[in-house]
Amino acid sequence: MAGTSSSxxxxxxxxxxxxxxxxxxxxxxxxxxxxxxxxxxxASPAVAASKAPRDRKNPIxxxxxxxxxxxxxxxxxxxxxxxxxxxxxxxxxxxxxxxTVDPKPGSYEVTSRxxxxxxxxxxxxxxxxxxxxxxxxxxxxSAAVRDSPSVTxxxxxxxxxxxTRRNGEAMWxxxxxxxxxxxxx
Numbered sequence: 497m498a499g500t501s502s503s504x505x506x507x508x509x510x511x512x513x514x515x516x517x518x519x520x521x522x523x524x525x526x527x528x529x530x531x532x533x534x535x536x537x538x539a540s541p542a543v544a545a546s547k548a549p550r551d552r553k554n555p556i557x558x559x560x561x562x563x564x565x566x567x568x569x570x571x572x573x574x575x576x577x578x579x580x581x582x583x584x585x586x587x588x589x590x591x592x593x594x595x596t597v598d599p600k601p602g603s604y605e606v607t608s609r610x611x612x613x614x615x616x617x618x619x620x621x622x623x624x625x626x627x628x629x630x631x632x633x634x635x636x637x638s639a640a641v642r643d644s645p646s647v648t649x650x651x652x653x654x655x656x657x658x659x660t661r662r663n664g665e666a667m668w669x670x671x672x673x674x675x676x677x678x679x680x681x
Contacts, residue, residue, distance in 0.1 A: 558586050559680060563603065567676040568637075568667070570657065572598055577637070577659070579670045587670065590663040595654035597633045604628045604677045609668070612641075616654045622661070623668035627677040630655065637671070639664025 551557040558578045562569045569578040572594070579588040595616075610624040616633075619640045626636030635655035659667060671677070 556589055558589075562680055563676065563678045565676075567678050568606075568671050569678045569680065571680050572601070573681050577657075577663075577667070579666060588663070588666045590659060590666075592637070592663075593658040595633075595635070595656045595658075597630050597635060597653050597655045599628050599630055599635045599655075599679050601679050601681055604679065606671050606673055606675045606677060609671075609673065613638075615640075615656050617652060617656065621656065621658075623664035625667055625671045637664070637667050639667075 551560075555574075556576065558569065558580065559571065562578070562580075564584060565580075566582040567580050569580060570592075571577075575592050575594055577590055577592055578586050581587050604627040606625055606627050608626045610626075612620065612622040613624055615621045615638060619642075621638035621640055624636055624638040626634055628635050631653075633653045633655045635657070637657045637659055639659050639661045641661070
């Protein structure tokens with residue numbers, strides 16, 4: 497009987513350790529940059545800080561010099577996003593409303609995502625895609641649940657780059673963990 501009890505305890509211990517390991521992995525996959533044990537993504541010098549050239553005939557065309565391959569391109573000056581497939585073709589483009597904190601131009605990667613949370617401005621947001629932090633403020637894309645861009649109080653530091661719910665869903669489907677985000681002027 498003692499052998500059976502110790503086998504049961506060993507089995508339960510193994511299951512508990514496995515469950516804790518799985519939950520720890522899930523938690524680490526959803527931790528905003530800067531809050532976990534590893535450093536947040538930093539800007540890569542691969543993308544120049546100067547303004548990327550624009551097509552004067554088609555101002556919403558993907559700017560030249562915004563990288564190659566699959567990526568999200570975010571223009572700070574134009575408040576616009578392009579979702580670019582592996583073939584280099586734009587799959588979707590849309591206007592966004594920036595927060596009060598901008599990331600530096602450079603190349604980042606999507607580091608975490610959340611289906612729905614409360615934003616730093618108190619608004620309920622969904623399809624949150626985070627890619628960096630600036631001075632402790634997490635920066636990423638999100639859609640306000642009320643489907644209207646929120647008016648940002650300039651005295652509150654927010655890194656939420658707001659998009660419509662429709663565009664937020666497109667971003668959510670496209671920008672999985674590890675997808676590049678190229679920030680340009």
